Amino acid sequence: MSEQTYRILGGLGSPYSMKMRAILRYRRLPHVWVQLNDRNAYEIANVKPAVIPIIRFPDGILRNDSTPMIFELERLHPGLRSVVPDDEAQAFLAFLLEDMADEWGTKMMFHYRWFRERDQKQMSSWLAFDRLAGQGVGSISRHAANFSERQVGRMALVGCTPANQPLIEETAHRVLALLEAHVTEERYLFGSRPSLADFSWMGQLSQLAVDPTPADMMRETAPYTFRWLAQLDDASGVEGEWRDPQAPLSPAVKGLLKMAGEVYFPFLLANEAALKRGEQSFSFKALGMSYEQATFKYQVKCLNELRSRFAMLSAGARARLDPVLRDAGCLGVLSVN
Structure with a gap:
């Protein structure tokens, strides 16, 4: 194996594995895909937590956690088919939507797989x-x-309970409806080339496209999104441009931001408040439905990262983003220091 080759130890049933493999394919970075199994598990024996995908970088270091890996790849390969939009404001929105896919979209995946x-x-x-x-x-x-x-x-621990079923499935239907209307008119969320947001949603929804119940649902209600996922799995041949920063955001991006304001940010805030109080669980209401689960420190880290990136935006980017985020119900959450 070349010294410049990435080695992905992952699984077809892992949304984050599919996300990272698709990004490496799109960016045309030399890599090999290794299905993790009992014969090669020794390779990741010392990685904690052993959450896939685990990628051996050319320097020999094993890394996991998909979002930090995306930005490490951006640092190591600047300008090479980047998945981060050039425009500062679009880059922030792509990061926000990627984060929501990773932290809320994964509940859709886990729910449909094990419910x-x-x-x-x-x-x-x-x-x-x-x-x-x-x-x-x-x-x-x-x-x-x-x-x-x-x-x-583990379903109750991560919030995939019968009581939470209505909200989780409603958000899944909304995401699919937004994407179904989008992909027949435009290729990706921020232009004719895919961003980290596209790849993150692709990772989660790639599992719904395989599991029996959500696959049937997608084929019936979102057939073009179903096909879009298969295309994005290997976009190494895609050539495209980022959306004009002065152009209006697509309805899909606006709709996903609205879902962030109505569901994802209330989820993050409730979790943050419960941890500050030292509580083991939290609850909140969204879209007229109740939701409850155990508290997690990692989601506080996610919220803090969103706020930090928002605080670092230039005045020009803020001037363009503030009205959009205010309309979506996100601005107040992000503006907290």
């Missing part, structure tokens, strides 16, 4: 097949049963 028995059965079997790599049907079945039990047992 219904039909999906539990198929996906636990497929994921076991990926992991065991030829150890026999009996071993696959046993591993699948154990893995399914563990994942279903």
Whole structure:
């Protein structure tokens, strides 16, 4: 393997793995894809937390957490088919929408995968097949049963409960409706080339396109988005331009920002407030529906990063963004020091 080659240890069932593989493909960075299994798991034995994808960079360092990896790749390969828009304001919006996909979109993925028995059965079997790599049907079945039990047992921890089902599924329907209207008119969220926001939503929705129940839903209600995901999985041949910074934002971007203001930011604020009070769980209401889950420190880090990046924007970028973010219900949250 070339010294300049990236080694991705990931899985087809991991939205973040699919996200990072698609970015490396689009940016035409030399890489090899390694399906993580029992035979090669030793390669990541010392990585904590061992959350995939784990990428061995050409310098030999193993990294994970997709967003920091995206920006490290931007630093290492400046100007090479960047996934960050050139315009400062668009770059911030792309980061915001990427963050929402990673932290709220993943609830859609986890919910649809483990909420219904039909999906539990198929996906636990497929994921076991990926992991065991030829150890026999009996071993696959046993591993699948154990893995399914563990994942279903984690659903309450991450907020994928029957009580939260209405809000999670409503937001999934809204995202798909926004994208379905968008992809037949425009290629990507910020122009004719994909951004980190496109890739992050692609990663999460790539799993809905595979799991039985949401795949049926997507084929019926969002067939062009279904196909768009497959195209974005390998966009190495795409040539395009960023959207004119003076042009109005697309309805899809405006709609996703509105969902951030109505759902994602209230989620982040409720989690932040509960952690400050030392509480183990939190609840909030959005779109007329209730939601409750355990508190997480990582989401506070996400909120602080959004605020920090917003605070660093130039006066010109703020002048353009403030009205948009105010209309979406996001400005007050981001303006907190």
